[in-house]
Amino acid sequence: MMNKSGSFFQPSRRAFLGAGVLAAAMLATAACGGPAKESGGVGTAEKPVELRILANDGYAKQWQEQMVPEFNKKFPNIKVTIDGVPYGDQLAKTMLELTAADPTYDIVMADDPWIPQMASTGALLDLKKDAAEWTDAAYDWNDFNSAPLAAGEWEGVQYGVPLRSNMLMMFYNKALYKDAGVPEPTPELTWDDYMSQAPKLVRDTNGDGKDDTWAVGTYFTRDPLTPTVWQTIFNANGGELLDGDNKPAFNNAVGVAALQTHVEMLKYAPPGASTWQFTEPLEAFRQGKTATMFNWGSVYKGTAIDPKTTTLTADQVGIQVMPAGTNSSGAHRGIWSGAIASRGQNTEAAWKLVEWLSSSEGEVWQSNTLGVFPARTSTLDSTPEQAWLSPVFDALKMAYADAETGKMWRPRLTNSDEVQRILADETAVAMANTNDAAKALDDAAAEIEKALTK
Amino acid sequence: MRTSSLLPKKQEASEIPPPSRRTVKGGYSQPSRARLKFNDLLSKWTFLGPTTLLLLALLAYPIFYTIQISFSELNLATFAPKGWVGWENYKDAITDPGFLNSLKVTGIYLVLALPLQMVLGFGIAYLLNVEWKWRGLVRALFLIPMVVAPVVAGGVWKMLLDPLWGIVNYMLGFVGIGPLNWLGDPNLAMISIVLIDTWRWTPFIVLIASAAMLALPRDVFEAAAVDGARWWHTLIHVSLPLLASAIGAVFVVRWLGAVKMFDIALAATRGGPGQSTNVVNLYIYEEAFRSLKFAESSAMAVIVLVLTMIMTMIFLRTTKKLEDRF
Structure with missing residues (x-):
């Protein structure tokens, strides 16, 4: 065949393209059925x-x-x-x-x-x-x-x-505890102790007749992380969310008591706390408005060290595992x-x-x-370079140990987020007092069972 | 020479019309009717084609894909539909208490929000239609909520309504009201969502209503004035009948917008407290993107689509009847 230039056997541009496509297809086929893919290496200066x-x-x-x-x-x-x-x-x-x-x-x-x-x-x-x-x-x-x-x-x-x-841990403001005449928390503090001390931590500090510091800030709103609070209380009291056959095992007296404790905390939280997620309790604690906070331990630096983000200092902020139930103290992984x-x-x-x-x-x-x-x-x-990390590491070690003993984590399933969302929905219903804790947990158990058997 | 080159050339022999053209008396040829029709169709579709293709790609394809998923099981390992499951996802949807509750919540929101926004929108437009000094400035200020993204509106209002840090309760405190737990009380939370949505969407209604009012014939109002009609009578017997078609159209547009509201609820309340502001689109969004139940949520979306279409048809028919009546 002769092309436009008049020479025989010289491939045209179209022929080149065709050959290229064919070669690419052959390479792709080889890649599918061939040896394992290259790992890509760690790069060179010329080819990062x-x-x-x-x-x-x-x-x-x-x-x-x-x-x-x-x-x-x-x-x-x-x-x-x-x-x-x-x-x-x-x-x-x-x-x-x-x-x-x-x-x-x-x-x-x-x-x-x-x-x-x-x-x-x-x-x-x-x-x-x-x-x-x-x-x-x-x-x-x-x-x-x-x-x-x-x-x-x-x-x-x-x-x-x-x-x-x-880890989900307990932060406390030492000054507010001292002012309220309440002993500082220790890892031995139980949920019963904590709830009995909570009313004393709600105070009017400037004498204007209105409360201006409160006992607690944490997750209360309809959020997948909100149930982690009552789950931790439940786990600390020996409860497990699912049994060995992956059936719900939380709609019982221990589960109801744990959820009621979480709901009860709202009484000692600042006004509007029922809409709180991650940020609001953090801000309230950093502004010295709440005596305790149940939040993720990693916020410690921004809460106690960094003056750009907090009004508190390391001397004022304590961190430890969450209060204990009948089995152990609590933490959530x-x-x-x-x-x-x-x-x-x-x-x-x-x-x-x-x-x-x-x-x-x-x-x-x-x-x-x-x-x-x-x-x-x-x-x-x-020994960490930063002195403030030492007590944090001590608390963290205890939290890891508690989490492992009490299996304090969210369900590990191929549809774990769906399960956690059901728990969040029903926890929120109990939190809004549109259902009691027992009914909320029964509803959640029924929904989760349906989701897990599907 | 330059000028002459711009003039049309004399017709060459090669440009003589083809034999298919019919020759009429007088010597010139005319294309056949079939050819004219073909040319007409061709030119129409030349313009319509790209738009149709775009619409098919952007609207029809996602809808048909959603319908396909709603009758299938979605394989999360490939993110592709696998296996026909018939009406299974639809059965799950209509027996899901959360979905049914979200439909109820949406109904409450629509019943509260739409009449409020329509009355406020047309009322404010009526006021803006009257000549007064700062009318132009107020009209411009009304545009602000419209350019705020709904998620931002929800977030900002959440801060304003916060009982601990918000300014709304602080201001209400001066007149002895509150403190109110705007977003934390199940009943107040829905009212708060309606208020935020009204703040955002009323200006839209005001704009359209103002335009409709400006287009009304002056002579009818002058005649009413000559006949001694009071403003109230003019409003009931002249303005409203003349505005009926505009009111109907705005209502349908706003209804379609309100049905799909979820961003304000997501930002302000996340559907809470409890399930009190969990509108249907927020519920579907969370089922799909939080619980990764794409097949079930597609079935829910199709149900909502069908319900919306039925309601929209009813509203359109009512609007048509109103137009015919007045």
Whole structure:
């Protein structure tokens, strides 16, 4: 065949395109049925690797600005971009991203109950097996405290490692306790003690006839994290949300009493507290309006240290496990685990970041610089650079132990968010006093049973 | 020479009309009727085509995809529908107490919000139609709520209504009212949502109503004045009948907007306290994106779509009857 230029056997542009498409198709076919995909390496100066992380917007910016430059000192050829997503949208977006044929994100952050749901898509890397060949010999899996590490595990496979550990804990304002003549809390404080002291902590401090400080601030509104408060009370009294057959086991006297305690707390909270989520109790406590706060321990730095965000100082703020029930004191696990998309192009580089950040070196840096809680026993047992971290580490160790003993975490199921939302809905109904606690828990149990048998 | 080059060229032999053209008396040819019809259709679809394609892609496809999912099980591992489950998702939806409650909550919200917004909107438009000094400024200020995103409106109002930090209770305290737990009391929370929504949407009604009022024929009002009609009679017997079609149209537009409201509730109350402000679209959104029950929530969305269409048809027919009557 002769082409326009008049020469035989010289392929035309169309023929070139056709050959290109054919070659691409052949390559794609080979990739599907061929050997395992390349890990992408850790990059070179000429050809750096680009990683994308899908994280929560609460810490994405902090990580981008402070953690990434620190990581790049060790791995300068891995460029990292972190996208923050609001908590409420994060699971759905992560699931959508993970299930894409060519996922945008190499690393996804999973909140405590999400790993089973994400892992069920088959789109997460088995870190102990698939990443074993890239793992540094000094990386000690056994050094992790078992409670936070378990958040990244499902059905015997380690899909995530703790990168930002957190526990629901009790904060207290020492000055307000002293002014009210109430002894400062200790880990031995029980829920009965706490509730009997609460009325004394509601006070009119300026004598204008109106109360201006209150006993408690925490989650009360219709929010998936609100039930974590009564769940912790329930767990501290020996209760478990689901039995061995995954049937609801909370609609009983212990569960009702726990929920009633949570509802009762509203009486000793500031006006409007029934709409409070994460931020409002934090602001009220930081402004010295509430004597205690049940919130995530990671807010300690912003609550007691950083003058830009708080009116309080480390001397004024105590942190400890939540009051005790009949079994133990309480805490509720809230670990952010880092997991790697198995279909990602840069799995090795992704593991290098996750490995560094969860290593002893990364943890120590993160604790000292960002105030993020560690998960390694060696870090918790070390003497932190910042003096204020010492009592926090002590409280954290106790919280991990309580969480593990009392199984103080949200249900770990492939539809854990659905279960948690049902609990949130019914807790909210009890909180609004449109249902009593027993009826609310019966309704929640019925709905959850239906959801789990489907 | 330059000028002559701009003039139309003389018709060349090659440009003589083809033989298919009919030659009429007088020598020139005319295209056949079929060809004219074809050309007409072609030009119509040249303009309509892109829009139709866009509409199909942006509106019809998502709707049909939602309907497809509502009859399937959604595989979360691939995010694609798998397996036909018939009416199963619809059965789940109509037996879900949360969904039924959210329909009830939406009904309460619509019954409270729509009449309030219509009366306020047309009332304010009536006032703005009268000549007074600051009319232009007030009309401009009315646009502000419309440019605020609903989520922002919900968040800002949440702060304003907060019993601990908000300014509303502080101001009400001076006249001996409160403190009110605006968003924490189940009954007050719905009223608060209606008020926030009214703050945001009344200006829209005001704008349309003002335009409709400006377009009314002056001579009828002059005739009414000559006949000695009082303002009240003019309003009832002249203005309202003349505005009937505009009122109907605004009501339908506002109804369609109000049915899909969820962002204000999400930002201000998250559907609480309890379930008191959990409107249907918030419920569906949470079922889909929080509980990841996409198939069931699609069935719920289709049910709401059908209900909305039925109600809209009723409203449109009523509007038509009102127009015919006046």
